[in-house]
Amino acid sequence: MDEITLEAAPVLGGANLEISGNRIVERDDLAIVSIATPLDGQDALAEALRNGWSLDVPDPTRSTLSGEVRAIRTSPDQMLLIFPHATPDAEATVQDRLAGTGYTTDQTDSWIVLEVAGPDTLSAMERVCPLDVPSFEIGGTGRTVMEHMGAMAIRTGDDSFLLLSASSSAVSFLHAVETSYRNVT
Amino acid sequence: MIIDHPLLGPRDAAEFVVLGDASLIDRPDGMTATVEEMHDYAYLRDNPAGDHRELWYHEQGDRSWLVVTRSTLTHEVIKVELARNVARAQGRSR
Known part of the structure; x- marks a missing residue:
């Protein structure tokens, strides 16, 4: 029998679009791991996060960043860790590194991550995202629905965001974001 | 309708799923309750004209359960609490 070699491919084929000076890039180099807090285990988890990555536990609607590792608060007892891996x-x-202080689940292949940046980003986001994104501080996050698809937005700079959505509807999500940019440029 | 989430701030009702009367938190102990108590818990609801406490689930958000006090006459949202805080205040462990 022939040797079969499987090669991993990005969900969106490594999408990299340029729209009138704005850019939409699929980040397939990032790993995503969720960390849930055991009952009454907040302090031990916070200490493990500080010792392991010099990261503080993010408050609701916020994320914390240490080097290239970002922690995003997703619910009262859960956060996502996103990092190149x-x-x-x-x-x-x-x-x-957590040594049992949190319950972890690998979510890398469940999500796609789009990095969007450029001068029309806020206008494009306002039209596709029901959250008040212009009021986000840098590092601010929110989870919501965009065009009926569950999504998370993280503001990484004045004109840049990371957008997370389900990999199963990734093509539709990219289409929604791309269409929003085309509508404002 | 805008629900002012206690942790996340104002969010559109489209992000939520409504379950119904917040009295669902007070489930009787199935090992000791009578048939009548379980029946009343499962089937009987008040239908007030005015303030109504409801359970809402933030499905497209932080997946938290909320107790929303809402006026059925004006649709005004009067109070929003985390359901687990309500349950703990009633003596539940979590």
């Missing part, structure tokens, strides 16, 4: 063992590497 090439191999499919992100959950194990996070759990190594």
